[in-house]
Amino acid sequence: MSSIDVSIASERQMRKREAEFVNSVFVSEMIPLIVPSDSADGSDGSKSKASPFVYAKDLPALVVEFLEQHYRHGNLTWHNGMIPDTEIWIKIGGDKGGGTMKMFFQIVNINNPNAGRNTVTFASFAGPDTPDNMTATMEQYEDQIKALENMSWRGYSFRLSFFGDCELLCKMYGILSCNSVYACPVCEEPKHGWKIPLKERKRRKNGLAPLRTNASLHRNFLQYMSDGCRPNRSKTVSKSVVRLPLFPIEPQQITMPTLHISIGVHDKIYRHLEEGCHDIDKDIFTHLVKTYDDSSIDKSSVQNNFDQAVQQRVDEVGEKHTMLDKKNHDLAEMTANIQDTSIKEICAIQQKITELEGDLKKADFKKGTGPITSALDDVLQRHNIQRQEYHGKTFNGNQVKKCCQPSVTADLAGTPHRILGELDSSHSDTAVPLQAYGKATEVAKCFATVMAKFSRVHKCINHGRNMTEQEILDAETAIEDFMQCFRSSLANVQISLKLHFLEDHVLPQIKSLRAGLGLMNEQGGENQHGHQKREAAACSNLKHQPMQQLLTVMKNSLTQCLPDVQAKMLHRKKRQNED
Known part of the structure; x- marks a missing residue:
């Protein structure tokens, strides 16, 4: 050397x-x-x-x-x-x-x-x-x-x-848990208040919920003690405070966990995409079972779990139809001889018929094995994005950054239509129900729109550079646009603590530092x-x-x-x- x-x-x-x-x-x-x-x-x-x-x-x-x-x-x-x-x-x-x-x-x-x-x-x-x-x-x-x-x-x-x-x-x-009613350690806004956009909460008669302080946390803990230290009552008596804070660092000096915010929010968006793709896979599965022609299938060529599940389901459907026909026949005979049959026996037969009819409507195959959902993992691997198998298949920070690239977003959003086209072209008969194309368009549009706005937020907050007034204003606009889009596009997805942090507390910290949170996060x-x-x-x-x-x-x-x-x-x- x-x-x-x-x-x-x-x-x-x-x-x-x-x-x-x-x-x-x-x-x-x-x-x-x-x-x-x-x-x-x-x-x-x-x-x-x-x-x-x-x-x-x-x-x-x-x-x-x-x-x-x-x-x-x-x-x-x-x-x-x-x-x-x-x-x-x-x-x-x-x-x-x-x-x-x-x-x-x-x-x-x-x-x-x-x-x-x-x-x-x-x-x-x-x-x-x-x-x-x-x-x-x-x-x-x-x-x-x-x-x-x-x-x-x-x-x-x-x-x-x-x-x-x-x-x-x-x-x-000292907060009970991340899922408690008053889960935020920074402010006293309850979980049901997170559903309301920040701008609307600012216009409320009482304005925004007060910020927590070490003094308020101590008061809440005393209230919890006076009530008998019952965790299930903490949401009503102590704003979910069940312990004293361990360190004397004020809650307002908590650094927003922007790494976990980005990972958690992206995970919600991606899982919503998976759910949409799985829903389309179920339509395909049901359609293939109904139109299944055993004479036209070379069983030795079946390679993937989805095709095996289709064939297995066809066999099950045949058995259940036979059972259903028998139960209907039994019910008809019992009804004809009502005097010799107890009401209890008839009700049991009717219940079994209802169960069989319900089973026939199910699309029963393992989630993630459908042609579209499984293709999402292939897209990720093509872009060198490997989900963490032993951590609930979540993404890490670097993988989220890759997923925010327009090329990756477009590739993932285009997967449903691409796979549907491949399925149609590989079968002599129509392998895809018509409604699947409509669902694929909705899923792709929703994912592409939400991810585009999330990518902008991710870029605005996850850096350590000093920010100008215009850059801070851009970050504020990006967060507002994303939360509005998230609430309208993923209406059935709960607003989590991470989303609350993003909407309520990230921007004030950026304004205070006049810089991104890359230097201060976890x-x-x-x-x-x-x-x-x-x-x-x-x-x-x-x-x-x-x-x-x-x-x-x-x-x-x-x-x-x-x-x-x-x-x-x-x-x-x-x-x-x-x-």
């Missing part, structure tokens, strides 16, 4: 840095946590188990150490005025993944604060992020975070914000999961010592985040003729 003027810090230097600083940062211990269990000693599917917990004993000191190192290396920036020149912004947040819950901090006053190398894990435990587990592990940081918020460094004051997905935000701020926390998974694999020899393994992963992760270590990892020497 020296031949190309590159020097790399030695292994000894890196281990020395770890020994001097990292070993003094963390405390490790086994603590009782609630974990899932199906064993006999469990209760309601869970039990208490001693689990490893590794945490920084002095969070403010750790933050200051990172600031000092960034200061020495000239890394600090105020992002062209986005951050006031008298402030240092610190993001605190968390995320679960890989069997552990991790808590992070990020210094926003550096370039690429959401990068994995700038996301510092200060606490981690092996277990689910239940409210009880979060309280047991995080309540020790309440005073430390309050001290950090009130302290100054080199004449700069601190401004703290909190980031995380919707579930974590609700847990940290992306950095998501990036850490893959990094720490690789670290855990590297020390797999410790898998039977979970405490030591978690401690080693935390140490290695912290070491790689240190600005001093990063500065030595890859450094180009200056040439003699360079200043």
